[in-house]
Amino acid sequence: MWEKFDGLEILEGSPIEKWKDIIFNASRNLAGIELERLLELQAIYEVAFEEFELENKLRELYMRLNEDTEFQEKVRQQKNNIAIESMAKILSENE
Secondary structure, X not given: OHHHHOOOHHHXXXXXXXXXXXXXHOOHHHHHHHHHHHHHHHHHHHHHHHXXXXXXXXXXXXHHHHHOHHHHHHHXXXXXXXHHHHHHHHHHHHO
C-alpha cells in the first residue's frame, strides 16, 4: 500500500529538517499558531512535572540522554513523531 508513496520528496530526509523548512516557509500566522501550540505543550509538561514533584526524575532522564543509546533512540523517534504531527497540522491548515 505504501509503495506508491516511496518516491515522494516530502517523505525523504530528516523529519526535523522538513519540519524546519515548513515552519520557515509557512505563513507567519500558521507557523506562529503551531509554535505557540508547541510552547503550550512544553509548559503543560513542565507544570505537571513541578506539580507532581518529578523534577528530579526529569533530571535523571536528561542525564540518561547522554549515556543510554536506547533512550536516545526513543527520544529521537519521538522528536520525529512530533515534527511529523506538527508538519501535518501546518500543511492541513494551509490548504
